Amino acid sequence: MFGSVLQKCGICGREITGYVDECPGCGIQKPVPVPITYYMVGIMLVGLILYFLADFGAVVEFLEGFGKE
Ligand SMILES: [Zn+2]
Numbered sequence: 411m412f413g414s415v416l417q418k419c420g421i422c423g424r425e426i427t428g429y430v431d432e433c434p435g436c437g438i439q440k441p442v443p444v445p446i447t448y449y450m451v452g453i454m455l456v457g458l459i460l461y462f463l464a465d466f467g468a469v470v471e472f473l474e475g476f477g478k479e
Pocket of ligand 1: 419420421422423424433434435436437438441
């Protein structure tokens with residue numbers, strides 16, 4: 411999934427596979443732009459967390475209502 415895109419460092423031109431924090435050639439920080447898939451995965455994770463939080467709240471409400479019977 412990640413690591414299949416070959417990009418060149420904008421400074422030294424070294425080929426970089428995927429996303430790295432630091433160029434192995436010249437040592438510059440974040441030599442290549444962060445792949446869009448990283449953002450997509452991040453958004454998906456946030457969405458999943460929100461989904462589970464919302465779901466958990468619904469479960470708690472259900473149990474609370476059940477206890478009041
Ligand atoms: Zn470089």
